[in-house]
Amino acid sequence: MKPDQNFSISIKADRLAFGAVFLFEHLDFTLKKNEWTCLLGPSGVGKTTLLRIVADLVPNIKNVIAKCSDNKPLNGRTSYMAQDDLLLPWLSVLDNVLLGYKLRSKQGDRSKALNLLQMVGLSSNIDDLPDKLSGGMRQRVALVRTIMENRPVVLMDEPFSSLDAITRVRMQDIAADLLGDRTVLLITHDPMEALRLGDRIHILSGRPVKFITPIIPEGTRPRSITDTQLLKEQASLLTRLSNASTLDLG
C-alpha cells in the first residue's frame, strides 16, 4: 500500500529571517513528485531551519509558503528523519519502529515492520534496546521507522552525517532502495551524498542564501562512488562551497 503521492510541492518565501539573522532571499524551489531534492550547504547556513519549517516544526513562521500541486495541505503528509536517530531508549527496536502507531493509538502493522527490519539486516535485533546497537544499526532502525509512517514526502536532515564513511555509503544505498519512489527533501553538507542521491541539487551558501538554478546530475540514484563523472563534480562542488565560505569568513 503506497501513499498517494501524485503531487509536487513548491516552497517560496520572499525573505526569511530567523531571529536577527537574515537567512534566505527569494527562496524558491520545488520538490517534484517522486524526486529527491538535495539542499547542499555548509553548516550554519540555515538548511536545518528551512527543513524544520517545511516539517511544520517551527511555530509562527508565516512567510514561507509550501504549496502542494493538488491543493491539499502538506501538513500530515510528511515524515521526518533527523541527524540524531531519536530512538527512544526504553523501547525495543520493533517498538521504536512502530512508535508512530502507538502515538496515534493505532494498531501497528507488525508484519510490515518485521519485513522492513529484515530487509535492513536487523531481524535478529528486534527485541534489543537501542543502546545495544551501533550507530549504523540505529540509523537503519530510524530509517525503517520513517518508512513505516508511510507518508508521501520524506524530509531528511543530514541523516547519515554521524556515520563513518563506509556505513554512510551503505546507508545511502539502503535509503535509495527503500525510499526510491517517494518525494524526498534531503539536507546534507556532503557533496558526495548530494551527487549520489539527488535528482536536483540546490547549493546553499552565502548570507543571505540566494537560490540559483539547481544542478541536475546524470544517471539514476544511488550513483556509484566509482563514477568518474561523479568524482569530478564532487571536486567542483567542494571548490564552489569552500570559495563561498572563504568569502563568508572574510
Added chain:
Amino acid sequence: MNILKPAFVLVTLVIIWQLIIILSDVPPYILPPPFSVIEAAVAHADIILVHATITFIEMVVGLVIGTLLGPSSALVLSYYRPARQWLMPILVISQAIPVFALAPILVLWLGYGMISKIAMAVLIIYFPVTAAFFDGLKNTNLGYLDLAHTMGASKSSTLAHIRVPAALPAFASGLRVATAMAPIGAIVGEWVGSSEGLGYLMLHANGRMQIDVMFAALLILALMAIILYYTVDAGLRRLLFWSPETKLNQL
C-alpha cells in the same frame, strides 16, 4: 551486588567502636559497647518490634503518599502554565521553612498518633520528588518532541509515551533522595510528640538512662532505613532497566 566489601567496612567500624571503649574508658552510659547494644536489642526485642512497626508504617505510608503526590503535582505544573507561574514560587518558598519547625504545629493539629508523623514524612519527601520529576518533564529531548509532532501525536499521547518515560530517570533520583529522608520525618515527628514509635522509644530510654536500649533502637532504625532504601532502589532499577544511569549506579 558485592556484599563482602560493605560488610568488611561495617565490621571494622564495630571494632573501632570497641577499641574506643577499651582505650578511652568511656562509661557505658555515654557509649555502650557493641555487644551490650545487641544484648539490649535481644532482651527488649518485643518492645522494640512494636515501636519499630509503628515507625516503619509511618515511613512507608509517608513515602507512598509523597511518591503519589509529587509526580501528580509535577504533571500539573508542567502541563498548565498558570499553575507553574502561581504555584512554583510558593513551592520553592515553602522549602525555606525548615520542616522540623513545623513538627510541633503538625502534632498540635493532627494529634499524637501516626497521622502527624506521616504528614511530616510526606512534607519532607514531597519536594525532592516533585522537583526532580518536574525537571525531567521539562527537559525532554526536543528531538523526541519534534518526532512526535511529525507523527501526528496528540499532546496527551506525547506525554504518556514520551515525556513521562523520558522523565523517569530524573524521578528515580528524586525518589532515592526522598527514601533516604523519609525516616527523618517520622523520627522528628515522634520526638516532638508521640507515645509510640522508635523516636519515642529513644527519648524514653534516654530519660531512664537506658543508653543501650537507645542505641538498640537506633540500630534497628538504621537497619529499617537501609532495607527501605535498597528495596526502593531495586524496584527503580527493575523499572528503569533501559536507563544508562541505572547501569552507572550499579554498586
